[in-house]
Amino acid sequence: MNILLNIHYSRVDYVSMSANVSSKIINIQDRILDAAVQRFQHYGIGKTTMADIAGDVDMSTANLYRYFKNKEDIAVACSKRCLGDRTAILSCVVQNQSLDAAGKLQEFVLEMLRYTYDQVSSNPRINELVNIIAEKYPEVVFEKNTNEQLLIKNILLEGKEKGIFDFEDIGKATIAVHTSIHIFQLPLAMTIHKLDTLLDMARLTTNMILNGLNKR
Incomplete structure (x- = not known):
């Protein structure tokens, strides 16, 4: 019985953790998009770089590529x-x-x-x-x-x-x-x-x- 309960709670914890991770990713993506919109509005897409956007959201360019490919x-x-x-x-x-x-x-x-x-x-x-x-x-x-x-x-x-x-x-x-x-x-x-x-x-x-x- 205890084993079954442990399995049940482990699954609940996993689902909860997955939801939190997904929510965090969405929040980060929204921050990136907000920063990108500001850049695109002022400088245009052609003159905006991934490094510019990364700097605006206080992350490395390498980290930005984890969320968007280009x-x-x-x-x-x-x-x-x-x-x-x-x-x-x-x-x-x-x-x-x-x-x-x-x-x-x-x-x-x-x-x-x-x-x-x-x-x-x-x-x-x-x-x-x-x-x-x-x-x-x-x-x-x-x-x-x-x-x-x-x-x-x-x-x-x-x-x-x-x-x-x-x-x-x-x-x-x-x-x-x-x-x-x-x-x-x-x-x-x-x-x-x-x-x-x-x-x-x-x-x-x-x-x-x-x-x-x-x-x-």
């Missing part, structure tokens, strides 16, 4: 974290019970625009990161588009179920909407227009989309 690996992780934050914000819009489907679609586009504008405003070198991801890591772009289209699909299905929207093919409707609002997540567009102008453009675009979706 600088681009860190850049990808930064991008995924940023996109994850944006997806969470857009998901909150979709889950907002105080809005109908039309209101959700409009707020979805506006939140997408605001988030992109804030990111570009705080990180004028973001195009460098966007280009690297687009050229070398298409799977990240694919995941982003898939997540966005799923959220849009949920809005459209809700609208059709409530008798607000009318369309024949949910897949085609989702892609059409996603394509129509793509400009409001392009960093270049954020540098050409002021936020108020972009918001007006987003509202106009969304109204045109809704006119096409509304049940007659």
Whole structure:
């Protein structure tokens, strides 16, 4: 009996220890990403080295390589974290019970625009990161588009179920909407227009989309 109890508690201790180690690794990785974002914003990816990032988090360069294999690996992780934050914000819009489907679609586009504008405003070198991801890591772009289209699909299905929207093919409707609002997540567009102008453009675009979706 004592042997069985000892085995049980040993397993519990092992699981607890593993959880603590995993949590510690995640915390260290977050510190690394925070430092990398600051470096990328001020100096760009090209002028940032692994040694720079390691120094900012008070670790050796060799130790940094235990967590990320190279600088681009860190850049990808930064991008995924940023996109994850944006997806969470857009998901909150979709889950907002105080809005109908039309209101959700409009707020979805506006939140997408605001988030992109804030990111570009705080990180004028973001195009460098966007280009690297687009050229070398298409799977990240694919995941982003898939997540966005799923959220849009949920809005459209809700609208059709409530008798607000009318369309024949949910897949085609989702892609059409996603394509129509793509400009409001392009960093270049954020540098050409002021936020108020972009918001007006987003509202106009969304109204045109809704006119096409509304049940007659």
